[in-house]
Amino acid sequence: xxxxxxxxxxxxxxxxxxxxxxxxxxxxxxxxxxxxxxxxxxxxxxxxxxxxxxxxxxxxxxxxxxxxxxxxxxxxxxxxxxxxxxxxxxxxxxxxxxxxxxxxxxxxxxxxxxxxxxxxxxxxxxxxxxxxxxxxxxxxxxxxxxxxxxxxxxxxxxxxxxxxxxxxxxxxxxxxxxxxxxxxxxxxxxxxxxxxxxxxxxxxxxxxxxxxxxxxxxxxxxxxxxxxxxxxxxxxxxxxxxxxxxxxxxxxxxxxxxxxxxxxxxxxxxxxxxxxxxxxxxxxxxxxxxxxxxxxxxxxxxxxxxxxxxxxxxxxxxxxxxxxxxxxxxxxxxxxxxxxxxxxxxxxxxxxxxxxxxxxxxxxxxxxxxxxxxxxxxxxxxxxxxxxxxxxxxxxxxxxxxxxxxxxxxxxxxxxxxxxxxxxxxxxxxxxxxxxxxxxxxxxxxxxxxxxxxxxxxxxxxxxxxxxxxxxxxxxxxx
Ligand code: PLP
Numbered sequence: 001x002x003x004x005x006x007x008x009x010x011x012x013x014x015x016x017x018x019x020x021x022x023x024x025x026x027x028x029x030x031x032x033x034x035x036x037x038x039x040x041x042x043x044x045x046x047x048x049x050x051x052x053x054x055x056x057x058x059x060x061x062x063x064x065x066x067x068x069x070x071x072x073x074x075x076x077x078x079x080x081x082x083x084x085x086x087x088x089x090x091x092x093x094x095x096x097x098x099x100x101x102x103x104x105x106x107x108x109x110x111x112x113x114x115x116x117x118x119x120x121x122x123x124x125x126x127x128x129x130x131x132x133x134x135x136x137x138x139x140x141x142x143x144x145x146x147x148x149x150x151x152x153x154x155x156x157x158x159x160x161x162x163x164x165x166x167x168x169x170x171x172x173x174x175x176x177x178x179x180x181x182x183x184x185x186x187x188x189x190x191x192x193x194x195x196x197x198x199x200x201x202x203x204x205x206x207x208x209x210x211x212x213x214x215x216x217x218x219x220x221x222x223x224x225x226x227x228x229x230x231x232x233x234x235x236x237x238x239x240x241x242x243x244x245x246x247x248x249x250x251x252x253x254x255x256x257x258x259x260x261x262x263x264x265x266x267x268x269x270x271x272x273x274x275x276x277x278x279x280x281x282x283x284x285x286x287x288x289x290x291x292x293x294x295x296x297x298x299x300x301x302x303x304x305x306x307x308x309x310x311x312x313x314x315x316x317x318x319x320x321x322x323x324x325x326x327x328x329x330x331x332x333x334x335x336x337x338x339x340x341x342x343x344x345x346x347x348x349x350x351x352x353x354x355x356x357x358x359x360x361x362x363x364x365x366x367x368x369x370x371x372x373x374x375x376x377x378x379x380x381x382x383x384x385x386x387x388x389x390x391x392x393x394x395x396x397x398x399x400x401x402x403x404x405x406x407x408x409x410x411x412x413x414x415x416x417x418x419x420x421x422x423x424x425x426x427x428x429x430x431x432x433x434x435x436x437x438x439x440x441x442x443x444x445x446x447x448x449x450x451x452x453x454x455x456x457x458x459x460x461x462x463x464x465x466x467x468x469x470x471x472x473x474x475x476x477x478x479x
Contacts, residue, residue, distance in 0.1 A: 048305035048396070050328035050421035052409065053435055056090050057428035058253070058299040063094045065254075066294070069268035072275070074288045076120050078247050079105045081292025081406050082300070086425055088112060091295065099247075099290040103130040106139055116140070120244070122206070122290055124165050124181045125149060131156045143206050143244075145183040147194050154198040163204040163244055164191060166229055168222035173210020173248060174341045182207065188229050192236055204242025204286075205229045211293060211407075212341070213248035216266040220274035222246075227278035243279060245271065247290045251297020251406050264294065293406040300405030301431035302421060303349070304328045306397045307376060312369075322371040324393060329375010329382040331415035333408040337384065340407040346373060346399035348390055349435070367391065373399070377416040400435055 066075055076099040077091045083105065088098070089112065097118040100106045109119055116138035121130075124145040134142065135157040142157075144150060145165040153160050167182030183191055195202050205226045209218040226243055233240050254263050279285055308325035328334060336342035368389040375382035393399075412420050426434045 046419075046422070048307050048327050049419060050305065050326075050333070051303045051435065052333075052404070052421045052423040053301040053303065053426060053429075053431050054084060054086065054405070054423055055299050055301075055426050055429065055431060055434075056086060057426070059087055059090045059295055060094065062295050062299075063091065063096060065264060066291070069265060070271065070289070072287055073245065073271075074286070076118075076122075076244075076288055076290050077295055078122075078290045078292030079109060080410065081247075082296035082408070082410055083108060084296075084409070084423070085112075087296060087299070096295075097288075099292075100139075103127075103133040106130075106134060106137060110137055110139075120163070120288070120290070122163075122165075122244075126152075128152060128156055131160075134160070141203070141242075145181055145191075147191060150191070150194050150198060150200060154200060158198075158200065161201050161203045162195060163206045163242060164188065164195075164202065164229060165206045165208070166222075166225055168207040168209045168225065168246075169218055170208070170210030170213075170248075172213065172215035172218055174212030174214065176210045177208050178210065185225060185228060189232055189236075192233055192238065196236060196238070202233065202238050202240065204240050204244060206244035206246055206290075208246035208290070209248040211248055212250065213267065214262050216262050216270040218248070219245065219267055219271045223271070223274035223278050230279075241284070242286045242288065243275075245287065245289045247292050247294075249289075249291045249294035251293035251295075252403065253298040296405035298403050298405065300403075300408070301435065302328065302333055302401045302404040302408070303398050303435045304346075304401070304421075306393050306395055306399065309393065309395055312392060320370060322369050322390070322392065323374060324371060324390070324399075325374045325376060326384065326399060327376055327418075328421055329377060329384060329418075331375060331377050331379070331382055332412040332418060332420060333404060334375060334384050335411045335413075336404075336406075336408045339411055342407075344384065344401050344404070346385070346388070346390075346401055347432075348393055349398040349400055349432075376418050379415075398435070400432060402431065 063075075066073075074097060076097040077088070078099045078101075079088065080101050085108075088109065091098075092112060092114055097120070098105075098109045098114060099120050099122045100109060101121075101123045106119060106121065110116065117140070119139045119141070121134050121139050121142035123130075124143045126134075126142070126149070131152065134140075140159065140161045141163065142153075142160050143163045143165045144153065150162075153162065165182050166188065167178050167184045170176045170178045192202065207222040207226060209222055213219070223243075223245065230240050230243075249264055249267060250262060252261065252263075254265060275287065279287070304326040306324050307327050310323040310325075312322045330337055334344065337344065369392055371388045371390040372386050373384040373388055375384060409420060409423075414420065424434070429437075
């Protein structure tokens with residue numbers, strides 16, 4: 001109330017026409033009071049806060065695979081997928097460039113000292129203020145897919161280097177982006193002519209086969225379409241020099257990929273062949289890609305704490321279904337269930353079996369129970385798994401989810417005041433071991449893993465062992 005009063009007073013007194021600025025200043029200057037914030041301080045107890053475990057060695061491994069399989073393609077990491085600063089720094093150090101969707105992402109990457117020439121502003125429909133920022137900062141390369149965008153660029157950034165994004169067949173992708181972006185081939189001649197009329201710099205063609213592409217042929221088909229655009233441009237006297245094959249590369253580690261899923265190796269194979277067939281005659285062509293999921297997906301493991309439980313009484317007549325409430329949910333990292341059509345499976349970590357070392361020792365019932373897993377907020381939409389088969393867990397136990405690096409934290413909210421997971425970084429630690437290092441009194445069900453894996457239809461990750469590798473440990477802790 002006091003703040004509102006001050007704002008009203010200040011607004012009345014203000015001689016500045018820019019009221020927004022005044023209010024911002026005022027909020028910054030407003031007297032602070034000692035309030036309880038949801039963001040923990042050092043003294044706060046956040047023992048049940050969810051934990052991200054980010055393995056930078058996995059990011060490095062993925063880049064090595066990319067280099068090996070697509071040696072002629074320069075990757076531009078799609079920052080939107082996971083803008084974690086350590087992922088960005090690692091990729092920068094490995095010579096990967098960056099695909100930014102906005103002024104904010106460009107600022108983050110430029111602030112790391114990355115040269116503007118190493119960025120593509122790959123958003124075909126850009127706010128004018130972001131376009132102007134790109135101009136100020138010297139980020140020249142950008143995509144477009146419509147005439148209005150060309151008119152905007154003509155006014156606000158006429159020197160920009162333009163890449164025409166064409167529509168690809170994304171019908172097999174988990175997230176179809178063609179519903180929103182990409183020019184059909186039928187409108188390409190008009191767009192090319194308009195760009196020439198406006199005296200803009202046309203430099204290349206891009207496409208995106210959809211995120212989570214499940215059909216390696218989609219890349220081959222899109223490369224063929226791009227070739228048709230190159231031919232149309234040649235007819236108009238324009239010599240294009242960049243082909244951008246976008247993102248869509250699967251993020252799963254090849255070794256753990258379900259045999260039915262398309263692998264990165266399959267896609268790279270089809271892509272190499274198509275590039276040779278359609279662009280082999282252009283040895284000076286710059287070929288680039290915008291992988292996001294490929295780098296981030298398998299680098300992150302999430303551990304969530306069982307904060308509450310209902311329905312485990314086992315009394316006759318009571319519902320035989322256990323509900324677990326955990327410390328992260330659909331409004332947090334598991335937003336990927338809604339936005340990214342992800343499916344996830346939790347690996348239970350149970351308390352130490354040794355009662356001497358664990359005063360809270362509970363004899364775990366390894367029988368599987370019909371269960372459901374819910375996020376911490378008060379909304380019933382906040383459900384991670386409606387039907388899970390889990391051994392009986394206690395409040396305080398942990399569930400671990402692998403492959404949580406892509407399109408998770410970046411889109412998480414703090415709805416209901418629940419904070420995002422704390423992030424820890426490792427270089428090469430087994431994720432389970434690393435989580436265990438941080439969570440006393442837990443151990444994975446090694447003895448029973450195979451049995452559980454069978455019961456849980458192989459979905460449980462049964463491969464973790466305590467490696468004891470001296471180089472495998474938690475390196476950095478941070479928010
Ligand atoms: N490039 C653009 C323009 C995108 O919109 C996206 C994802 O939305 C990506 C690249 C990254 O895609 P992926 O994470 O599937 O590689």
